[in-house]
Amino acid sequence: xxxxxxxxxxxxxxxxxxxxxxxxxxxxxxxxxxxxxxxxxxxxxxxxxxxxxxxxxxxxxxxxxxxxxxxxxxxxxxxxxxxxxxxxxxxxxxxxxxxxxxxxxxxxxxxxxxxxxxxxxxxxxxxxxxxxxxxxxxxxxxxxxxxxxxxxxxxxxxxxxxxxxxxxxxxxxxxxxxxxxxxxxxxxxxxxxxxxxxxxxxxxxxxxxxxxxxxxxxxxxxxxxxxxxxxxxxxxxxxxxxxxxxxxxxxxxxxxxxxxxxxxxxxxxxxxxxxxxxxxxxxxxxxxxxxxxxxxxxxxxxxxxxxxxxxxxxxxxxxxxxxxxxxxxxxxxxxxxxxxxxxxxxxxxxxxxxxxxxxxxxxxxxxxxxxxxxxxxxxx
Amino acid sequence: xxxxxxxxxxxxxxxxxxxxxxxxxxxxxxxxxxxxxxxxxxxxxxxxxxxxxxxxxxxxxxxxxxxxxxxxxxxxxxxxxxxxxxxxxxxxxxxxxxxxxxxxxxxxxxxxxxxxxxxxxxxxxxxxxxxxxxxxxxxxxxxxxxxxxxxxxxxxxxxxxxxxxxxxxxxxxxxxxxxxxxxxxxxxxxxxxxxxxxxxxxxxxxxxxxxxxxxxxxxxxxxxxxxxxxxxxxxxxxxxxxxxxxxxxxxxxxxxxxxxxxxxxxxxxxxxxxxxxxxxxxxxxxxxxxxxxxxxxxxxxxxx
Numbered sequence: 001x002x003x004x005x006x007x008x009x010x011x012x013x014x015x016x017x018x019x020x021x022x023x024x025x026x027x028x029x030x031x032x033x034x035x036x037x038x039x040x041x042x043x044x045x046x047x048x049x050x051x052x053x054x055x056x057x058x059x060x061x062x063x064x065x066x067x068x069x070x071x072x073x074x075x076x077x078x079x080x081x082x083x084x085x086x087x088x089x090x091x092x093x094x095x096x097x098x099x100x101x102x103x104x105x106x107x108x109x110x111x112x113x114x115x116x117x118x119x120x121x122x123x124x125x126x127x128x129x130x131x132x133x134x135x136x137x138x139x140x141x142x143x144x145x146x147x148x149x150x151x152x153x154x155x156x157x158x159x160x161x162x163x164x165x166x167x168x169x170x171x172x173x174x175x176x177x178x179x180x181x182x183x184x185x186x187x188x189x190x191x192x193x194x195x196x197x198x199x200x201x202x203x204x205x206x207x208x209x210x211x212x213x214x215x216x217x218x219x220x221x222x223x224x225x226x227x228x229x230x231x232x233x234x235x236x237x238x239x240x241x242x243x244x245x246x247x248x249x250x251x252x253x254x255x256x257x258x259x260x261x262x263x264x265x266x267x268x269x270x271x272x273x274x275x276x277x278x279x280x281x282x283x284x285x286x287x288x289x290x291x292x293x294x295x296x297x298x299x300x301x302x303x304x305x306x307x308x309x310x311x312x313x314x315x316x317x318x319x320x321x322x323x324x325x326x327x328x329x330x331x332x333x334x335x336x337x338x339x340x341x342x343x344x345x346x347x348x349x350x351x352x353x354x355x356x357x358x359x360x361x362x363x364x365x366x367x368x369x370x371x372x373x374x375x376x377x378x379x380x
Numbered sequence: 381x382x383x384x385x386x387x388x389x390x391x392x393x394x395x396x397x398x399x400x401x402x403x404x405x406x407x408x409x410x411x412x413x414x415x416x417x418x419x420x421x422x423x424x425x426x427x428x429x430x431x432x433x434x435x436x437x438x439x440x441x442x443x444x445x446x447x448x449x450x451x452x453x454x455x456x457x458x459x460x461x462x463x464x465x466x467x468x469x470x471x472x473x474x475x476x477x478x479x480x481x482x483x484x485x486x487x488x489x490x491x492x493x494x495x496x497x498x499x500x501x502x503x504x505x506x507x508x509x510x511x512x513x514x515x516x517x518x519x520x521x522x523x524x525x526x527x528x529x530x531x532x533x534x535x536x537x538x539x540x541x542x543x544x545x546x547x548x549x550x551x552x553x554x555x556x557x558x559x560x561x562x563x564x565x566x567x568x569x570x571x572x573x574x575x576x577x578x579x580x581x582x583x584x585x586x587x588x589x590x591x592x593x594x595x596x597x598x599x600x601x602x603x604x605x606x607x608x609x610x611x612x613x614x615x616x617x618x619x620x621x622x623x624x625x626x627x628x629x630x631x632x633x634x635x636x637x638x639x640x641x642x643x644x645x646x647x648x649x650x651x652x653x654x655x656x657x658x659x660x661x662x663x664x665x666x667x668x669x670x671x672x673x674x675x676x677x678x679x680x681x682x683x684x
Contacts, residue, residue, distance in 0.1 A: 032486065033597040036495035161657045184640075184657045188601045190592040193390035193522070194637045201383040214497045217593035225502065225519040225591070227509050248499035248593065285496065 022056030023310045025301065026078040027089035028071055028099060031063035034214035037244055038091045038290050042113050045291035046088065048277050049298020055305040060084065068098035075099045079106040085311040088297055093117040093136060093164040104128050109318055113297040114290060116340060117163045122374035125338040130321055132300055133293040134261055135340045135372035136164050137171035140237045142259035142345035143208055144175030145366050147235045152206040153178040156199050159210040160187045168210035190218045196226040207232050212239040217248045224252040241350065243286035246358045253358040258348045262292045262330040263362045271329040292329055299326040336371035338378035344368050382516045387637045393522050395629025396529020400584035401602065402609040402621040403536060404577025410553040410616020412570055414463060415471055417478040419581055420599025421485035426451035426582025427589040427598060428489060431498040440503035447586035448579055455578020459571050482600065489596045497595035525587045533622050540618055549573060553616035608664050612671045614678030623679060628664055635660035
């Protein structure tokens, strides 16, 4: 009985805020299933970024399995039972579309390291909702701009049939301006033979496709196997050709044009420090933009925690995040009126390195200091 | 016209992959009366083993053999360790236990291989494409998959209809108790059938591995369609599984390829796309509902 009491009081003591290591940060992310490596990148990037900021923190990581219902359940537990005031980590827009409103209703703050669906960027913008990555559309507007700059006028655009897929095709078409044939694929589809046949039939000048994670690997492999890689050029946004996808696809990816807001060859101190820290911590896994965005998110949250002294005063923490006093690994970074980033976009080429493996090489800046089209609808 | 032929081939290829999975599932379901949700996990085991060995040795064929071995061994271990305890229990217990197996297989794969997808190339002789018709190059590897699937179908037909073990399998599928009463070593038969089913699932995984990305959870995506095939074909019938798999593969591919386009003729672009994609992902389930309405036991029910 005595021992039971001792261990019970020990448990209570551990649960007391005073005993905690640092501010608890809830990380809801996708760690299982085909897109599991995206969540892994985000979790690791957050941890490295927060470490670099010198803040005192503790990450509570949970897997949402890419399922909005699971995401909401986890958020509910974190917000109401564990008293966490700051959430982050979501990979997919369908999950964030469900979890973010829940978080904001509870008076907590959400900082997105990735997903930024259009509904939350415009009229539904919120003082406690921040996005460090990009707004979904602007990610793909860069690809539209690149395809236009390369002189193409007809395109086939493919994306999975969910919010981020719709945002992708809308964003691409907006800046491309030419004739776009839209094809929506299944969210869990892994065989794209039917789509390959349709592309061949349409014979466009350029193909744009948005398939993050394992889907992107399958798509590129099958594009090559169908003999389309040499004949119809492809322009991609960063999630469709991340370092992991390229490593998996191999030399077949050489020659593809991409657009990105960050690449590992960026010549600034913050980026170099991050690349070095990642290579030491995770030598087996290449750093992708997911990891980079999460690292920036970690830097931002860390700077705000340092300034506000933890999450005791949520308003002070919110103001400190809004101030965005951190040095981004992408060079220029600022929050627009809807607290989504205003940043530069770059054209990249996929070239063969000495061993013949594909590597991403930054070419030129194609868009400078752009926010997103929904910011105008945001009244805060 | 060329598009139609290409889509028919795609449908056929999807169909034979479904058949490889469904043949094992329907036998296990029909003979042992066990709902094995973890059948997709065996598909994943085959794909991972084959890809890993192919990466290590640089040979697709070494990968093929190891993939088949690994999935068959996994099947035997699952049968001896878990399934055996489930035969006498009701379907809910079986669903629960085999669902747990999915989670165990998935997480073990994460522990061993990590979350990064694996990748192999198609074997050298099947790289590139064949000009089937002028203007229609088709990937050689996909033709190889179709050929393997059809060969397995013929092999299974011979095994089940012309051999002694096949006779026991057929007897077991139509009346389990009677086979046992006649003194057949039913335990041995169960293990053999389960291993065969696992081997076929592994083969499907090996065949798919150079096409799709080999990743944790890959089996969970295809197993739903496989269950639909089993139900449409009739539980326990390999012939039914074959007919239903080819039908469903074709139907699903055709719907996805042509429905959005046809809808675009009568309504504006994005809505037609959304509706088309939605309807075509429902297609196979509608087909199942229709078949069950007309033939509640499936097309070729094995049970008397």
